[in-house]
Amino acid sequence: MADAIKILFVDDEPAIRLTLPAILEGAGFQVVAAADVPEALSIIGSQKFDVLISDLNIGSPGDGFTVVSAMRRTQPDAVTFILTGYPAFETALEAIRQQVDDYLVKPANVEELVNNIRLKLSRSGSSPQGKIKPQRLPVLALENKDQIIQEWLKRVALDGEIAAIRLTESERIDCLPPLLEDIIRSAGKPSESTVHAAEDHGVTRSRQGYTIPMLVREAKVLQDTIGNFAQQNLLAIEISHAIPDLIRIGGMIELALEGSITAFIQERRKAPEEIRDGAHSLLLLSIDLETSLLRAHALRKSGFEVTLPTGSKDAINLLQKKKFDAVVICYSMSNESVAEMTEMFKEHDPNAPIIAITKGRWADLKTDVDASVNGEDGPEALIDAVHTAISRKKMRIVKRP
Numbered sequence: 001m002a003d004a005i006k007i008l009f010v011d012d013e014p015a016i017r018l019t020l021p022a023i024l025e026g027a028g029f030q031v032v033a034a035a036d037v038p039e040a041l042s043i044i045g046s047q048k049f050d051v052l053i054s055d056l057n058i059g060s061p062g063d064g065f066t067v068v069s070a071m072r073r074t075q076p077d078a079v080t081f082i083l084t085g086y087p088a089f090e091t092a093l094e095a096i097r098q099q100v101d102d103y104l105v106k107p108a109n110v111e112e113l114v115n116n117i118r119l120k121l122s123r124s125g126s127s128p129q130g131k132i133k134p135q136r137l138p139v140l141a142l143e144n145k146d147q148i149i150q151e152w153l154k155r156v157a158l159d160g161e162i163a164a165i166r167l168t169e170s171e172r173i174d175c176l177p178p179l180l181e182d183i184i185r186s187a188g189k190p191s192e193s194t195v196h197a198a199e200d201h202g203v204t205r206s207r208q209g210y211t212i213p214m215l216v217r218e219a220k221v222l223q224d225t226i227g228n229f230a231q232q233n234l235l236a237i238e239i240s241h242a243i244p245d246l247i248r249i250g251g252m253i254e255l256a257l258e259g260s261i262t263a264f265i266q267e268r269r270k271a272p273e274e275i276r277d278g279a280h281s282l283l284l285l286s287i288d289l290e291t292s293l294l295r296a297h298a299l300r301k302s303g304f305e306v307t308l309p310t311g312s313k314d315a316i317n318l319l320q321k322k323k324f325d326a327v328v329i330c331y332s333m334s335n336e337s338v339a340e341m342t343e344m345f346k347e348h349d350p351n352a353p354i355i356a357i358t359k360g361r362w363a364d365l366k367t368d369v370d371a372s373v374n375g376e377d378g379p380e381a382l383i384d385a386v387h388t389a390i391s392r393k394k395m396r397i398v399k400r401p
Helices: 014-026 035-048 063-076 089-099 110-122 135-143 143-156 168-172 178-184 190-209 212-232 237-278 289-301 312-321 335-348 379-399
Strands: 004-008 030-034 051-055 078-083 102-105 283-284 306-307 328-331 354-358 371-374
Touching: 004 014, 004 063, 004 178, 014 110, 014 190, 035 063, 035 306, 051 063, 051 110, 063 078, 078 110, 078 283, 089 312, 089 354, 102 110, 135 143, 135 178, 135 237, 143 212, 143 354, 168 178, 178 237, 190 212, 190 237, 212 237, 212 371, 283 289, 283 312, 283 335, 289 306, 312 335, 328 379, 354 379, 371 379
Parallel strands: 004 030, 004 051, 051 078, 078 102, 283 306, 283 328, 328 354, 354 371
Antiparallel strands: none
16 A cells, blocks of 8 residues: 555545545545645645645635645645536636646546546656746736736726726727736836826826726726736746735735826816816707706806707707717607717717716617716716817827828
């Protein structure tokens, strides 16, 4: 028995812990079983093994990757297997296969498992463990910066309020690549370039029509994305530095967010003065006369020239006779009228923005608009939305060759 292949088996299900080790011992292996991550780590620190077989979902704290990572660092010659009960997750299984010797699908075929163990041991010199050298999280994150940004884009798109601000992919990403690089590289104190990138981000988001809560959620999504990236690449990361690196990166994201918010607020304070420098003409479409008069009054006080048509026909005549810088459409109009007005306005001036006043935060006017504002948020929100929509359109025109 002294020369028997020694296996560490880790699974939190008592029935499996009793049956599978017994079967493996019947095949000539020596098996030590552990019920959770702490027990497995303790055993790894005190005994030598040829093989590790660990369930992926052991339960907190940690998971199968944590055990594999510990085994790979302390006993790099051991062959590692991950057990999973979810064979349909092909992408996840491929990631597992790249970082361990093999994966096994529950319930495991014992004969196949025994053959795999012997086969992998005979080829242990070509094990992936010898090819993957753990790196610090910042190094790995920098190498995969584009992947992190694309994943961040997908996650941000799930926020309905942020997604409602129609931007191209490059406009949405904005200065994130250099800012992310500075955040990852930083030793804990923001550099001059990080400060400037954060401030530029805040100014741009102000002009694009974001709100401060959107900035905060956007930063939270970035933090979550990096955390998820670390979890997915746990076996490729120097685990002893992973938590301090994540804490430092999270702190840098918070500092950058503070700088962005400060610049965002300063940009918003400049907005009324910029509007008064050259009054913009607005066409305000609404069938609720009393409310539209109040909105028009607030917009005029902020420096806008506001025209209120008496109905759809009057609005069409005005569009044909006069050039407007933006049109504001209220939810009180029917969807058919909204669609007709937006199409006419786009033909009238494709470079001018259309702002919708929605009923409730998640209302969906069935038309393509440049910005929307919740009608319950009051006149200040509308003024900000109009200003930022006009500013964003101007930025796009300037960028054109």
